[in-house]
Amino acid sequence: MDQIGTRFYKLSFLLPGFLVLLAIILFPLLFTIRVSLSGWDAITPGLGWVGIKNYLNVFGDTRFWQSMLRLSGMAVGSVLIQYVLGFALALLVWRDIKYKRFFRVLFLIPMMTTPVIMTVIWRTILHESLGPANDLLGVVGLGPYQWLTSPAWSIAAIMMVEVWQWTPFMFLLLLAGLISLPREPFLAAAIDGAGPIRTFFNVTFPLLAPVSIGAIIIRLIEASKLIETVYVLTSGGPGTATETAGYYVYIKGLRDFDIGYAAALSITYLVIMMILLTLIAKLLVKFMLGDKPQ
Amino acid sequence: MNGLVSFLKYAAIAVWSLFVAAPLLWAVTTSFKTANGVTGGPTYIPWLQYEPSLQGWRTLFGGAGGIDIVGPYIDSIIVTLSATAISIVLGTLAAYGLSRYDYRMGFVKNSDIVFFFISQRIMPPIVLSIPFFLMLQFLGLLDSKLGLILVYVALLLPIAVWIMVDFFDGVPRQIDEMAMLDGLKPFEAFWKVVLPNSLPGILVAAMFCLIFGWNDFFFAFTLTFTDTQLLPVAVVALNSSVTPWWSLSASALVSVLPLIVIAFFVEKLLSRGTLAGAIR
């Protein structure tokens, strides 16, 4: 095919989506950058110029940096758990198993519940006076646990809710990946006499690496926005033990209505996340694809 | 040995099923309680442990002191389906382009463009609320379904692109090259040959779009006033000084229903996807 024809097709595939997204997102993004250089708050709305003052304050805001650190731990931790569990579950219901279809759908359900409502339900479950968690664990002689009132348990509780809600995300992506795998490599492995474990590491895992990387990155992005779960379960407490960056920005932005400062926090957050995610993506590619360029 | 493996397999499935189902079962029983069934400590079995009541359910369907979720339900379906459809169409095309052609502008490569798409989801939604508000105000689309669809496309398109690129990468290039050798134009090859082969990916992407769109609370909340109320917004209207455990439980169950139906449908097509992939 000639150059111009290729060029035409090339652009007409990409451009519609690209331009639509750009059109919708460009103004909000530029506007946020501009707001971050303003003193917009509850009393004086508008774009009054304050220069980089907000950014200087962000720099010295230990509460923000601590919440970033906490967030990284919680996000990375819960995403890894989700990935391992999701992969395991996908393998479990991939091939012949009784009631396969039932389990496949059942495993998807948590992701489909509305987070704002479901976290409230989790709060009732973990309620230390009125909830069933400690009650039922007590029956088998465990607990009572301070689900929402001790720092370590509240972090665990929040991560548990995240794992419950989002493991299906990994599960679905990996299951779809498994289902669309070609058969030849497996046949070849079988002919080689490879056992299930060797087949997994030599065939299944490498073949699913691209999907895995994609899934992990997108989950990291989403998990980092952890706000709703924190707000409902502990609102950052006890003390500041579960305060994440997203939640801190929420408090600054929409509770305190310190819009200018919240914008500066967000832009800082955005830049850090872009850098971190790029690095993580590179590392994952290196680790999972064994240095092959993608 | 085989028996043990099989046993462990089913045991693992059972444990996870229990963990998945427990909160939902709790929601089912809680949805039939009243304040008295809650304040006395955890109870599980109706009649035996607490006096069941339909009040939690009635509040969702126009009962006194409640809301009517039928209107919001329909609005939510319209907005979610529209935004998903637009995102999938645009997203599939873009993802196919990014998977098959090389785009180069200075130092910007394909992977950077893909990252640009997904990076749109990094921004905490909180700070976007005011710019989106101003944008929709300028367009006259505040408090309207169309405005929300627009915003949702910005939220869902990145997901669609991100997931689809991976799946198209998994579809061997030979099959579109063969199709084009047969005289098909790139669009035709894409439509007739590649698309059917990447159905699992499209389904999965569509399902994620539906889920994210259906469950978005934040933008549905900040960009509307009194006219347009989507389901999650209508439901949290019940979250007053006292959290109504009963009606929120009922609403959690009601709002997950349509997605479960879709899940069955997707699962079925997914299984069939194996057949489609078999020609490789």
Add this chain to the structure above:
Amino acid sequence: MTNLKKLATSVCAFAMTLSSAAIAAEIDYAKYGDYAKYGSATDVAGACSYESIDKKDYSGRTLKIITHAVPVMGEPTVLHAKQFEDLTGAKVDVVNIPFGDLYQRIMIPFQTGQAAYDVLFYGSLWIGDLHDHLAPVPAAYMDVSGMKDVTVNYKDVATWGSQMVQYPIDGDRHYVKYRADVFDNADLKAKFKADKGRDLTLPATWEEYNELAEYFNNKDWFGDGVVHFGSAEVSKRDDLMFSAFISRVAAYAKNPNVKGGFFFDLETMEPQINNPGFVKGLEMFMAAQKSFPPGGANFGLGDEIFSFGGGQTLFSYSWDDAFIQAQEKDSPIRNKVGAAPLPGAKEVWNRMTKAWDKFDTPNAPPYITWGWTSAVAKASQNQDMAFDYLCFFSNEANTALDLQIGRFGVNPYRTAHFDPKFWQDKLGWDAKVAETYVNTLSGMDKSNNRVFDLRVPGVNQFMSTMANGVAEAMAGQKTAQQALDDVAKQWAEIVEKIGKDKVRAAYANVVALEDQGR
């Protein structure tokens, strides 16, 4: 539109045809849901009555209202909206928002110049941020009988400077709720006396409150196998905990001999939040944690209501809701509770002399905490209709019925409401319960050593930094002094940022309310 015939009863039709000096109509809500059991109330003649509103014609116009989630405030808003539609022909659109998100839902349209709502229901403490956007209550509405009967405290709460910009529709305050069946129980009294060497009486100071809570904590009070706990308090960081904290510090830090500011020294605008009075209050709050029920260190208002209202604890203190929940018809502790003013302190910090003043009668300033209020947006094109709606919302007949429907969250705010008979006759409360309730509530209106909220611009910034500091101390991350020192530092920064004069001018209004004698 004369739908009143359908709406009320046929009595009204007679009234209108016979003469204007009328037999007033009996109003009930039976048409709008399962409200029949609350009976009816008499329509009191006047500009806000059913009869007067029925004569208005607002057909073809739309009123937009933002209010709290149902049922608290949200349900009466919706109910009266439907009635208003039937009476005037207007279309009324209501949106119900959970409290945590209400502020931003109101602020974003205000700040971007979008006339999104005509009528707003919200927490009265935001007056400092919102007053510029609100339409003052027109003189005509100041003269209606319902408004004239609003008690001084709630008129004060609705006023900014010399203008009333909020329309009083509810009364709120913090007070103690206790289990009367414990304090009246002969066995428990005897046992307490044997153990502690003094009579079991209601706590007069926070020290006694903590002591009693601890004594009765984690105990099976009545030998029936049920373990009860000491005190349920709102302790979840961003869930109104700041109000609980203010309740606890008021006694130690609001000195009746010191004028000119509680949160700040009005002259210098120096934060007082870390003075020894506040620190003492926080330490008492921290000490009380050991008498909380399980999970009590993460209780939001809803949890507190369930905990005390469900009979779990001896005490709680905050708004009326927990008391009303306890008094619901099917409640296990109905008529076994009582209400009392917040405890006091015998030593109160004097920031002028930098010393503790001693009081023989404990100093117990009532905290006239924020509560539900309503207002009309200045940018509204429908101010006439909007004020008519609020005036109708709060007319005597509606209020009499709303007060009885506990979940509505409408609590006494007019002189007429402070009558024990009302609660006995209409709701079947025991005389003693009704008396403690009414006396506690009306007693606050007589005090002239009152604490109000920090009704200044940026109030949420002040309150959320304070809540964060208090939470850090409660979780043991910092000492009380350290935590409040840090809060003081941040408060100074916020004052600097918003502008000292702006905050001072606003705070002067609050101080004027606190300091004016009666």
